[in-house]
Amino acid sequence: MQVGKPILYSYFRSSCSWRVRIALALKNIDYETVAVNLTKDGGQQFSEGFQALNPMKQVPALKIDGITIGQSLAIIEYLEETRPTPRLLPRDPKKRAQVRMVSDLIASGIQPLQNLSVLKQVGQENQLTWAQQAITSGFNALEQILQSTAGRYCVGDEVSMADLCLAPQVANADRFKVDLTPYPTISRINKSLLALEAFHVSHPCRQPDTPPELRA
């Protein structure tokens, strides 16, 4: 089998896709983007072709090294194991546990509750309140945890997988008009992250599939 450039199936606005785009940028991995528009044509993730690729009908999915991986954190852990530089998990197992705890808090405890398919089920009139409730509840916990783990970034002074989850989740919070005043640590770290090149180039407003009116 010929193995070419990795292919990322991505949607510009998907926070989980953004996590992986940051990892690819940080690790300087050249890749192609295949845009999967989650709202056009009734949702391109429901197409037969895409379902065969990722039965969860979600982005991101990454074709790499002859395999296809779904689930953003599984993708990032694979990249970390096969392209370890720069590292996205600290050396110390206890710090690694903190990174994974923060990552999972966002990836299992916040994002799934405010993703597109759940909000559809909740119904248009309740979406905003539902999403705000999921995010503030998670951020209340996250702020408290980060106060003991954070340095410049989520865990100490090195960018880690936790930061790859944080910035996209804060962007979602912005979209859902969550007041970030009660979260000074989250806000401070997010600001530091957005100043980094890898977070900049991977940002939703700079993707091949970003609509012109949302580009920056």
Place this chain on the structure above:
Amino acid sequence: MQVGKPILYSYFRSSCSWRVRIALALKNIDYETVAVNLTKDGGQQFSEGFQALNPMKQVPALKIDGITIGQSLAIIEYLEETRPTPRLLPRDPKKRAQVRMVSDLIASGIQPLQNLSVLKQVGQENQLTWAQQAITSGFNALEQILQSTAGRYCVGDEVSMADLCLAPQVANADRFKVDLTPYPTISRINKSLLALEAFHVSHPCRQPDTPPELRA
């Protein structure tokens, strides 16, 4: 600091707690259980003492080696890194990616949508339908993925972290009366898992806090 036995904050019925109990049993780690009753006293996870321990107000949390870790998969990854025998992640990075993909599919894609706090928000009359929808949607994808990854267990013939997520999620499916007929691979693997000692002793019906009428 004196470091004693690990302490697991657990609720007998919590599927995420069960994941960790299986890991502890497989790795033969002696531990104490502190029961956190998620329904008694308005939810003991909301007590000030427990919130200080795990700001997410969720079980499980594990006190071990002088730190406290929340989030079941972060706990299991820590146990794997510090107590590697028997291994719960294969050696091969591609197989590890499959294990993590299946684990995350359940831990981020299914369980959070049918956990207690979400079902409370959904309201009593809609709970069953909501939970069934979350589980069948996830199981449709999982069945398809397992058909290409599974051997005797979720990924090949060795028990892995993915299996620690599978059996508890199938138990939740049972509780929510999900018809498992369309999921022969899931059902077959689950049956093999339940026959294993570590899954047996850690089962919700055999915990210190299991109510007498639910014990087996």
